[in-house]
Amino acid sequence: MHFLWRCISGVFRWTWRILNFIREFILNVFLILLILVCVGIYFQMQTKPVEPVKGALLVNLTGVVVDNPAISNKFSQIGRELLGASSNRLQENSLFDVVDMIRQAKTDPNITGMVLSLNDFAGADQPSLQYMGKALREFRDSGKPIFATADSYSQAQYYLASYANKIYLSPQGVVDLHGMATNNLYYKTLLDKLKVSTHIFRVGTYKSAVEPMIRDDMSPAARDADNEWLSGMWNNYVATVAANRQITAEQLFPGAEGVLKGLQAAGGDTAKYALDNKLVDGLASRSDVENLFTKAFGWNKTTKDFSAISMYDYTPPAEKKSGSEIAVIFADGAIMDGEATPGNVGGDTTANQIRDARLNPKIKAIVLRVNSPGGSVSASEVIRSELAAARAAGKPVVVSMGGLAASGGYWISTPANYIVASPSTLTGSIGIFGVINTFENTLDSIGVHTDGVATSPLADLTVTKALPEAFSQMMQINIENGYKNFITLVAKARNKTPEQVDAIAQGRVWLGTDAKKNGLVDQLGDFDDAVTKAAELAKLKTYQLNWFVEDPSFGQMVLGQLTGSVQAALPSAVRAMLPESLVRISALLKDKTDWMATLNDPQNRYALCMSCGDVK
Template sequence: MHTLWRIIAGFFKWTWRLLNFVREFILNLFLILLILLGVGLYFGLQSKPADTPTKGALLVNLSGSVVDKPSVNNKMRQFGRELLGTSSNRLQENSLFDLVDTIRQAKDDKNITGMVLSLSDFTGTDQASLQYIGKALREFRDSGKPIYAVGDSYNQTQYYLASFANKIYLSPQGMVDLHGFATNTLYYKSLLDKLKVTTNIFRVGTYKSAVEPLMRDDMSPAARDADSRWVGALWSNYLNTVSANRQLTPEQLFPGATAMLTALQQVGGNTAEYALKNKLVDALTSRGEAEQDMVKAFGWNKQDKDFNYTSIYDYAPAPKPDSKDPQIAVIFANGAIIDGQEQPGDVGGDTTADQIRQARLDPKIKAIVFRVNSPGGSVSASEVIRSELAAARAAGKPVVVSMGGMAASGGYWISTPANYIIASPSTLTGSIGIFGVINTYQDTLGQFGVHTDGVATSPLADIAVTKALPPEFSQMMQMNIENGYKTFLDLVAKSRNKTPEQIDQIAQGHVWIGTDAKNNGLVDQLGDFDDAVKKAAELAKLPKWKLNWFTSQPSLTDLIFSQVNASVYAMLPAVAQAYLPAPVAQVALQMRSQADLFNNMNDPQNRYALCLTCGEVK
């Protein structure tokens, strides 16, 4: 027996030692990998002399989306792509301002003789950003350098940019997918009823529809009326720009579903032939034939066995020399507004306020351009940002707000201290309203025999998600929401030199497109980021200036995990589609998106100024 126990004990002893060895071996390998990554990242991000680009085309092969402020900066993203080899290009984010700046520098580069748009991996951006990119493309084309668009097919976003080309190529089996805009939101009332979840909603504003998914199974008539107005205006802006580029009328570009069906029947359902016949494209060619045309235009590269081009991701024009000119700070509010520190894709109230404070205290900075692209969020965080921006203005530094695709609700709240507000014609703004949501689960738990009871010194102390809200707390919450709305009205009224009553007429949660916001006095001018910079320089009386971009730099750990997450999410759609019908997978992704938005709500008073549908246009 003694011998048997020695054998058993020895087995476990050596097994434990083996496990310890394996654990330490893996940890050491991981440590070595981190050290190598750190060293490689350090040298990879060092400034290098710019290589002379290949004489030929600038290949705009955009992958992923275009945003105001990417979660990972361009150098780190390129390093991650090269070193970690991720296959998630369609999930990467591109900086709008870097893209436009690159196109403008290529316009004046003698080595760049034209441009090729290859947009099959471009997943999209908002309408205001498309207009700004289009402006740069028009400047490039007007310089005398040709632009060619090459694609197997074009969705609406891709086709918007392709329409700026001198010539559009389409595969004989391709299509130009023009269908219009729509918003689709999931509604959960019946689900919450089945789960016996009690949703306590407090709001002000007839058109404040952000809470409707929790209290209805469909869109309210008021929300439908409001959304129809701005969605229709967005579509009109799209058609006017693209039809002008193609020298068509909006009706010729998109004659409507019935007329399109009739025209498709005439060509036997051939979508490519329809696009050519209706002048949406200029030529139907295979990839090989289009490549031969690019070779004729830009020459043949024997080494790469392709036409001469430099990818927009490899193009590195000579850096601009340092100057001692006074600075204009560019500070971003990109994403939903949350309390605390910034998170990828969200606006951290404390982070943004700290950046504004730095700009206010820096004597080299003479003005601030505040770039807002946000549907709003926490009232508390919005006020932290607004008050710091007001302090900067009070310190004598002009503040100009440049609105991107969205500056709605809390996004408008943080814009109110500005000396001047500039919006794109397609900006979604306004949505001046407040709401609060608290879910309680007493009935849900009751189904499983779980109940809550106890004692409290007052009804206000007896608040828990496992109990119904006391009537006294509900009344106080509604009063708090109404007070927040009144504060919102007062801030806007003071900013726009109107009375609160006048603002209330255009508030109530109503979303306005940029052109309507200008007519209603909510913005001062229709324009883009360039106009905002010029206005800031004018207000600060600066004949010369340079821009100081306030962007946070993610750590090495953030880079690694962002690349890993991107790889995982790149695989998820394919996995979902393999096991689920496409509509089910799409609904699952939409539910996740809405859940993420609500999960990030961390206002200490549960008060939110948020436009839920502003970012849901497809």
């Protein structure tokens, strides 16, 4: 018996030692990797700037373009070089850095042209594409040629490529023009099967954010409204690209039947179809493209490639800055209470930035860049009130709307002296809703019950019991009051009556062009127009922009790069073992549920547009 216990204890002892060894080994590997990353970043920051190269600016955009990236382009590039992670499509690029770089290159004598290499460009919202396109047009009009190349073109990639003098496509490639669509998941039946009680409180015929929880399909009102703005956005896309290519809109995209006929005529060859319909200027392999660009820009013996400098290595000539300042503050992402988190707007963080700008005597005006579907009513009001205080202090406030400025995004825009929106901005969605889920029936089905005593029905609130009727009535009154406050704010800001605002509100989403017609915005334009207007209102002849961008700490940058590397490596390994259909479903579920993290309003009230940002 003693021998048996010795054997058993020996097995456990050696198992414990092995587990300790594995734990220490993993921690040591992580520590070594962390040290190497830190040392690499240090030496990378000490390196001298890349010597000027006479040749092309290689715009090899990787990942997505956003207003305010979580980590700067420079550190994302360092992370890829150090860690070797194939995380290109995870990278975020600053829209304003990209545009500024193109404009600086326009007057740089070392830059003789541009190559748009778009294989790794994952996309941007349409107003951002339009703003980049404006800079590309300025570059081309300066007399410097632009060439575009890709193995295949997505719609976003092709939008930028259409500004090039020449577009080249791989002989096996495709220009994937298919139109636009927006889809949502509806799970009323799932909630019913799980016996989840969903309590919805809302105001607005078109406030479709709650429809997934109360329906299994899109309501007719939401369908009609979404179809209107989606069709307008697609028409804007087609009109711009067709004009760039100097072809008709029907030739660019003849509809599904027209595309099928064209493909049949081309024998199913998508590249030949693109060439025959003047979507591209030539079919060329990578080696052919290299030869073409070598003739245009020369050969670099060091890199053994055509003479060019990557946009991530390019350092534009320094500009002299003078004059007063115009603050540029970002509201990029869903609005939530508290401090900002990556991809979300923190009510306290943004309000503090506005306050700092208000109290800074050098700052004479504020441009608020809004790209948000909305979120917490409480956080939106914190931002709005601080912006109103800045205007009351005599500092003009101009709102520049990006791809989205809906619901809470419009709420925070109301104090502005002037609102500028892109023709393809999605805005409006003036409405409020509340959502509370309770699980008393779910628990009851497995034999778990809740009971207790309370001094009043309003005190007896728990997700394990049905909502008291008194609380439900109070919640609906609260929501209706919030909606009344919303339309009153809009009416006062836009010089309308509450009744006039109510007629165009009700949670309905408007495209920028229609928002202008309905008086929700003052001008159709871009960020440049907003800055010009701010300078005009502040009576500034010379000025510089003060970008309110919070730089991440060194530790956050290192951790961010490590996280990005893991995210880049793990999914590919996992996908290799999973059916592709399951991978797509899991990705869709993640996209649709991430927004739950932003629902932290203390009164459970939200001004949020759930569907207007999901355009494919």
